[in-house]
Amino acid sequence: MARALLGKLLIRKTPHGILAGRIVETEAYLGKGDAAAHAAAGRTARNSVLFGPPGHAYVYFIYGNHHCLNVSCLPDGVPGGVLFRALEPVSGIEQMAEARGFEPQLVWGRADLKQISLLKKISSGPGRLSEALKVTRERDNGKNMASARSDLQIVDDGYRVRRVIVTTRIGIVKSAGHLLRYFIAGNPFVSRRSL
DNA sequence: ATATCGATTATCT
DNA sequence: GATAATCGATATG
Numbered sequence: 001m002a003r004a005l006l007g008k009l010l011i012r013k014t015p016h017g018i019l020a021g022r023i024v025e026t027e028a029y030l031g032k033g034d035a036a037a038h039a040a041a042g043r044t045a046r047n048s049v050l051f052g053p054p055g056h057a058y059v060y061f062i063y064g065n066h067h068c069l070n071v072s073c074l075p076d077g078v079p080g081g082v083l084f085r086a087l088e089p090v091s092g093i094e095q096m097a098e099a100r101g102f103e104p105q106l107v108w109g110r111a112d113l114k115q116i117s118l119l120k121k122i123s124s125g126p127g128r129l130s131e132a133l134k135v136t137r138e139r140d141n142g143k144n145m146a147s148a149r150s151d152l153q154i155v156d157d158g159y160r161v162r163r164v165i166v167t168t169r170i171g172i173v174k175s176a177g178h179l180l181r182y183f184i185a186g187n188p189f190v191s192r193r194s195l
Numbered sequence: 196a197t198a199t200c201g202a203t204t205a206t207c208t
Numbered sequence: 209g210a211t212a213a214t215c216g217a218t219a220t221g
Contacts, residue, residue, distance in 0.1 A: 027213070036213065046206060064203025066214050083213055127214045137205090171213055 001073040002028040002082045002182045005154070007161040010087055012133040013151040019096055019133055021087025021123050022159065025183040025190045027169045029070070031079035035174035039079030050079045055146035055154075059130075059137040066127030069135045071145050071154065085170070085181075087123040087132070088189040096122050096132035125191045 005023050012019040029037035031050075038047045038060065049058040050072050058070040058081050074080035089096060097107040100122055107118055123129040130136075135152070145154050163185040168177055170192070183190045 029213070038213075041207085044207075060213080061205055062212055063214050064205080064212090068213060070213085085213090121216095125214070169213070 002026040002180065003164055005071075005082055005084075006164060006182055006184055007159045009090065009155040009157055009159075010084060010129075010133070011153050011155055012092075012135075013153070014092075014095070016095065017092055019092035020090040020155075021096075021129065021132070022090055023084060023086075023154075024088050024187045025084075025086035025124075025181070027083045027085055027182070028073075028180040029081050029083060030180075031074075034178065036169065036172040036176070036178075037079070037081075039081075043079070047079070049142050050081050052076060052142075055144055057135075057140045057143045057145050057152060059135060059141040061137055062127075067130040067136050068126040069130050069133075069140070083126060084129060085126050086183070086189055086191045087129045088187065089119060089122050089132075093119070093122065099132050099134055100128065120189060124189045 005026050008023050009020050010023055031037060031039045034040055039050045043051050049056050052072055053076040054073050056072045058072055059067055061067055068083060070081040070083045072081050094104050098104055102118060123132045140152050143152050144150050145152055161184055165183050165185050166179050167181045168179060169181045
């Protein structure tokens with residue numbers, strides 16, 4: 001599922017328009033046997049969405065600062081999910097930049113190198129993309145991301161992914177070494193290149 | 196480009 | 209009471 005989600009759009013419907021980013025980097029988290037997964041120690045109030053039916057948003061708050069967005073991926077009763085690590089901004093860029101705390105004028109000013117580096121900072125990272133789409137546990141945890149009625153949704157627009165790179169996951173110590181991070185080869189919006 | 200460090204709080208032991 | 213699926217600022221090369 002982590003591989004299959006690459007290239008799909010993650011969209012947020014707002015009263016002012018639709019925000020959209022292309023999924024360019026993901027990580028898979030399993031259940032028992034994957035000590036890095038929140039589901040590893042069993043079902044709790046926090047992680048219960050991971051044990052529910054597939055296609056639902058699991059949002060957690062980390063380091064006292066950031067929200068991170070996942071989608072449950074396995075049949076009801078079996079824990080597992082995919083963490084969204086990076087998006088390539090597609091539409092609603094000005095709104096996403098504003099949500100990230102940038103000056104809107106700076107993003108739309110000129111297409112020089114400084115502006116391009118700002119564009120990369122909008123949604124390349126799990127905490128960043130959550131902030132850009134205003135994802136919080138309170139608002140979004142448990143939402144059905146496969147439903148057309150949802151304001152937080154995964155959409156297939158037909159985009160074809162050429163080549164995928166597989167590496168170990170970022171920022172974990174337990175169960176490191178598993179090759180469960182996936183990203184689109186050559187995409188400049190991936191959160192980082194090295195391990 | 197790479198490394199180090201502090202911030203800040205929900206969640207679980 | 210300790211920990212954490214991160215980020216941004218700062219320092220250094």
